Amino acid sequence: MKNKVVALMLLIPLLLIFTTFSLANVSSLYVPVSVSSITSLNKNVEYIELTENNTLNIQNQILPLKAENQEVTYSKSSVGNYSMPNINISNDGIITAFTPGTCKITTTTNDGGYVSSFILEVNSKLPLDFVITSNNEVKINETLYLTANLIPSNSTGTIKWYSSNNNIAKVEELTGKLTPIQSGEVTVTAILNNGLNGQIVKTQKITILKGDVIATMNGSTESSIKTYSGKVDFVASVDLDKVNEEDINFNYDEEKFLKFNIVNQLGVNTANFIIDAELNPFYSSATIELRSKETVLSTLTIIITDDLESDSCSFVGLNDYLQINAKNDFTVSFEPEDLEGVNVEIIVENNDVLALLTDGLNFQIEALKVGTNIVTAKFYVNDNFVCEIYKTVTVLAPYTGLNFEENSQTFGLVSDEIFVFGKYKIENNDYVLDEYTLKLTATEEIDLNKIDIYSSDSNIATVSGNKLKVVSNGIVTIYAESKDAKLLNLQQTPASFTLKVIDGVNVSTYDDIVKATEESKVVVLQNKINLGVEVLIKNGNNTSLISNAKSILQSEVKQIDTTADYTYYTNIGKERPTINYILEFKNDVYGNGYSLNADNITNVIDSYGFPYNDAVFKGPLDYVSLQNIASVKAQDNIVYLVRNDNVKINNIELKGCDDVDDLTKLNYTGTTLEIMGDNVTLFNSRVQNGRNVVRIFGDYEDSNKQITVNIENCILRNAREFILKIGTNKYILGDITGASDEYSAASPSLGGYTARNDNNLDDLTFMENYVKTIVNLKNSVLTNSGLFAIGMECKFAGPCLDGKQYNSYKFSELGWYNLAGTSYPAVLNLIGDVRIYDFKDIELIDSSTLIEVSANINNFPINFNIAEMITSLNTQQEYNGIIVDYNNHTYAHGGIVYYGGGKNYSIVNLEDFTGEKFTNYSIMFDDLNNTTRSDLLKLAAGKEPFRFLMYNSTSDFSVQKQIDDLHSGIAFRYIRNLNK
Numbered sequence: 001m002k003n004k005v006v007a008l009m010l011l012i013p014l015l016l017i018f019t020t021f022s023l024a025n026v027s028s029l030y031v032p033v034s035v036s037s038i039t040s041l042n043k044n045v046e047y048i049e050l051t052e053n054n055t056l057n058i059q060n061q062i063l064p065l066k067a068e069n070q071e072v073t074y075s076k077s078s079v080g081n082y083s084m085p086n087i088n089i090s091n092d093g094i095i096t097a098f099t100p101g102t103c104k105i106t107t108t109t110n111d112g113g114y115v116s117s118f119i120l121e122v123n124s125k126l127p128l129d130f131v132i133t134s135n136n137e138v139k140i141n142e143t144l145y146l147t148a149n150l151i152p153s154n155s156t157g158t159i160k161w162y163s164s165n166n167n168i169a170k171v172e173e174l175t176g177k178l179t180p181i182q183s184g185e186v187t188v189t190a191i192l193n194n195g196l197n198g199q200i201v202k203t204q205k206i207t208i209l210k211g212d213v214i215a216t217m218n219g220s221t222e223s224s225i226k227t228y229s230g231k232v233d234f235v236a237s238v239d240l241d242k243v244n245e246e247d248i249n250f251n252y253d254e255e256k257f258l259k260f261n262i263v264n265q266l267g268v269n270t271a272n273f274i275i276d277a278e279l280n281p282f283y284s285s286a287t288i289e290l291r292s293k294e295t296v297l298s299t300l301t302i303i304i305t306d307d308l309e310s311d312s313c314s315f316v317g318l319n320d321y322l323q324i325n326a327k328n329d330f331t332v333s334f335e336p337e338d339l340e341g342v343n344v345e346i347i348v349e350n351n352d353v354l355a356l357l358t359d360g361l362n363f364q365i366e367a368l369k370v371g372t373n374i375v376t377a378k379f380y381v382n383d384n385f386v387c388e389i390y391k392t393v394t395v396l397a398p399y400t401g402l403n404f405e406e407n408s409q410t411f412g413l414v415s416d417e418i419f420v421f422g423k424y425k426i427e428n429n430d431y432v433l434d435e436y437t438l439k440l441t442a443t444e445e446i447d448l449n450k451i452d453i454y455s456s457d458s459n460i461a462t463v464s465g466n467k468l469k470v471v472s473n474g475i476v477t478i479y480a481e482s483k484d485a486k487l488l489n490l491q492q493t494p495a496s497f498t499l500k501v502i503d504g505v506n507v508s509t510y511d512d513i514v515k516a517t518e519e520s521k522v523v524v525l526q527n528k529i530n531l532g533v534e535v536l537i538k539n540g541n542n543t544s545l546i547s548n549a550k551s552i553l554q555s556e557v558k559q560i561d562t563t564a565d566y567t568y569y570t571n572i573g574k575e576r577p578t579i580n581y582i583l584e585f586k587n588d589v590y591g592n593g594y595s596l597n598a599d600n601i602t603n604v605i606d607s608y609g610f611p612y613n614d615a616v617f618k619g620p621l622d623y624v625s626l627q628n629i630a631s632v633k634a635q636d637n638i639v640y641l642v643r644n645d646n647v648k649i650n651n652i653e654l655k656g657c658d659d660v661d662d663l664t665k666l667n668y669t670g671t672t673l674e675i676m677g678d679n680v681t682l683f684n685s686r687v688q689n690g691r692n693v694v695r696i697f698g699d700y701e702d703s704n705k706q707i708t709v710n711i712e713n714c715i716l717r718n719a720r721e722f723i724l725k726i727g728t729n730k731y732i733l734g735d736i737t738g739a740s741d742e743y744s745a746a747s748p749s750l751g752g753y754t755a756r757n758d759n760n761l762d763d764l765t766f767m768e769n770y771v772k773t774i775v776n777l778k779n780s781v782l783t784n785s786g787l788f789a790i791g792m793e794c795k796f797a798g799p800c801l802d803g804k805q806y807n808s809y810k811f812s813e814l815g816w817y818n819l820a821g822t823s824y825p826a827v828l829n830l831i832g833d834v835r836i837y838d839f840k841d842i843e844l845i846d847s848s849t850l851i852e853v854s855a856n857i858n859n860f861p862i863n864f865n866i867a868e869m870i871t872s873l874n875t876q877q878e879y880n881g882i883i884v885d886y887n888n889h890t891y892a893h894g895g896i897v898y899y900g901g902g903k904n905y906s907i908v909n910l911e912d913f914t915g916e917k918f919t920n921y922s923i924m925f926d927d928l929n930n931t932t933r934s935d936l937l938k939l940a941a942g943k944e945p946f947r948f949l950m951y952n953s954t955s956d957f958s959v960q961k962q963i964d965d966l967h968s969g970i971a972f973r974y975i976r977n978l979n980k
Contacts (some may be wrong), residue, residue: 113972141420591652
């Protein structure tokens with residue numbers, strides 16, 4: 001089996017040299033049916049309410065339905081500045097939520113790394129927790145309002161506040177108003193009884209500072225206390241840094257007091273006095289002075305009254321704004337506090353909006369409905385009406401789960417890609433300024449009048465309502481906040497959506513992208529686009545064309561002159577041939593993760609697998625042909641073409657046709673992407689489904705010009721021949737006339753340099769004057785080739801290609817001359833983690849797969865005997881490990897091949913490659929032990945060795961690793977995480 005693989009390797013030139021497509025019986029190259037897409041069946045934003053149900057099922061549809069590996073991997077990630085919920089995702093896609101928060105749920109197919117996603121908002125109507133947010137210091141003679149934020153912010157609950165020492169600081173239970181009495185430290189306790197998991201208790205230490213005043217009574221330098229009974233108690237505090245303790249005295253009219261008791265409590269640099277006093281009922285008032293010697297530091301007036309004054313009546317703890325479904329505990333205050341016989345009646349104007357509960361002087365209202373209501377408190381003393389007070393209470397419904405739906409999407413292959421929006425659109429065949437409609441969502445129906453939407457940079461984009469208008473290029477974040485949440489003083493994290501604005505044209509249709517690319521515009525995909533018009537009618541296994549298919553197909557392609565060697569056509573008296581292409585990217589392309597698919601144009605084949613006469617993609621040009629017997633194939637038709645320099649292709653999926661389960665179905669689909677410009681960058685993209693997937697052979701117009709192409713963070717897959725085919729269009733011709741060594745003459749040396757010498761990389765002259773193509777392939781995945789993942793092609797250089805006669809066959813009379821030569825080199829730099837998942841079951845590959853010739857081949861002596869080749873290699877040991885036996889099958893790795901038969905000066909540079917190093921094999925036609933066929937192979941292709949960089953039976957990058965990585969998704973998922 002090992003020798004069979006080697007023989008198959010040697011047949012690679014035959015695919016290129018003796019290839020035609022007139023053979024009906026061609027073996028298939030079956031590959032697993034690949035996943036082509038995954039679509040979320042969940043809403044863009046899903047909600048879990050913890051008080052009701054804490055689970056949600058993830059639902060997706062994977063296409064095609066017959067995809068072999070439908071395994072997926074679930075993950076969560078952050079959204080903007082929202083806090084992450086604590087959730088668990090089971091292997092079968094059931095989310096269980098434990099805490100509130102917002103995140104993105106992403107499902108990634110293990111095959112291909114396709115993703116679907118949605119936003120998950122976990123809410124709780126009841127608080128899970130709260131955080132005290134008020135200061136932990138306050139000065140005497142100031143007021144501190146204790147505050148806390150509920151978690152989540154849109155939950156509802158009442159926090160009650162308590163002081164550990166009312167002599168140091170008093171705290172109003174419902175409002176959290178803290179009044180310092182004296183310097184010191186007090187512990188404040190906050191209790192919320194209706195938490196999701198029961199009562200929540202938090203404490204905070206508050207330090208009472210002396211402040212700027214020298215002395216206070218009852219927390220103030222000048223105050224009064226109204227009393228009905230005449231009994232009062234209060235605290236006086238003096239700063240001993242400013243007053244001597246022995247100078248402190250209280251001045252009052254002793255006749256007016258029945259009792260005036262003083263308890264001295266020394267603090268840190270503070271004198272504190274607890275006063276317990278009772279006023280003589282014969283007096284209506286009395287004033288107390290706190291002095292330092294004769295200097296008055298503070299005064300307090302005590303007033304006896306039995307009158308309830310309306311201006312002393314107020315609501316305590318009743319909020320101006322209430323969140324719907326919230327409950328608000330409140331009370332009322334009045335002076336004197338100890339007045340007897342006081343009753344209060346609370347009246348709610350509209351019971352549909354607010355519900356009222358009463359318990360003595362403790363009240364509670366519940367917000368039932370959005371609206372405005374008036375709450376009235378009527379005060380009675382001994383059943384006599386005294387006064388009434390009013391307060392307007394507004395019930396609001398702040399948005400919960402406010403989010404931009406755009407955040408539910410994943411914009412492409414790499415996880416941190418952001419949405420790109422162009423400044424223009426096509427309207428009435430003209431370019432006009434475009435505006436973007438923001439997609440906001442929440443648990444409630446959206447009313448834009450209740451949302452503040454604003455831009456982080458109005459120089460880039462402005463917002464009016466939900467319309468975004470572009471001003472200039474740049475990255476901008478759009479924010480949205482609930483106005484009601486602001487009124488309720490709820491802590492809210494603004495919804496945010498970040499996008500990149502560029503000077504490009506947004507395209508969503510086939511007509512749009514044709515116009516924009518033809519007119520050299522930067523294009524931005526806003527939808528997946530199927531190119532062309534469907535001309536193929538499918539009826540079961542039978543196919544037919546619509547009547548005007550030919551004119552439609554011809555209108556959908558354009559032509560360029562071939563850049564490959566067309567000497568053969570000149571030799572037989574024909575003009576320089578042209579090839580078809582569908583789209584040319586003349587400027588940058590931003591895909592937003594969407595796909596372009598040319599199946600309508602490239603895949604016009606009959607039920608036998610051959611192209612219709614009206615088809616425009618019928619296979620590659622001939623490099624050389626042996627009449628109707630066999631032919632060498634050269635450049636193919638192109639689906640996506642790049643000829644300009646400095647073009648960037650980002651975050652797109654380029655398909656030559658629909659996905660296939662048999663690589664032989666890609667015979668006629670052409671090259672998916674051909675790059676002929678310098679400094680072209682392809683990154684964060686997928687390119688797939690072509691006879692060759694990516695072809696890079698130098699500049700379009702100038703074969704002397706060196707071009708550099710960068711491919712980074714990409715997935716390249718599904719090629720009939722090579723996934724990445726690299727070479728140059730420049731060469732020097734051989735000349736065997738009169739040569740003693742016809743093989744050397746057919747492939748002359750290049751500038752005196754030695755071929756197959758990686759040291760040439762360090763030669764500046766070689767790199768600048770001879771290397772015409774440089775490809776930097778970084779952090780990418782290549783998989784599913786019919787031959788090899790990467791082909792480094794050089795010119796074929798057999799003497800027959802320069803007119804040498806073989807037996808009685810005069811090839812020169814068939815145009816076979818001036819074709820042999822030596823190609824200028826290309827350099828491939830493998831950088832970082834490049835993975836070639838291309839082990840093949842060799843039983844799926846046979847000679848009819850690699851040599852497709854017409855039935856007339858039997859009339860010409862090139863009926864190659866595979867068994868003879870295998871026998872000739874049986875005794876050779878240098879190919880140990882080239883095949884891998886695994887699970888009763890035999891595999892070979894389709895890595896990198898240098899091929900062509902002439903001197904191959906191209907180089908694969910592995911200096912910055914972080915993957916496992918390849919094993920290097922070198923195979924010559926002489927390895928066939930001079931069988932009759934080896935001579936013919938050398939005469940046709942040349943005798944220079946073919947080189948192979950492959951993984952083998954001793955590699956850690958094994959068949960098992962390939963199977964595991966592809967099945968588990970590691971093969972593709974690591975690309976998504978590269979920029980994290």
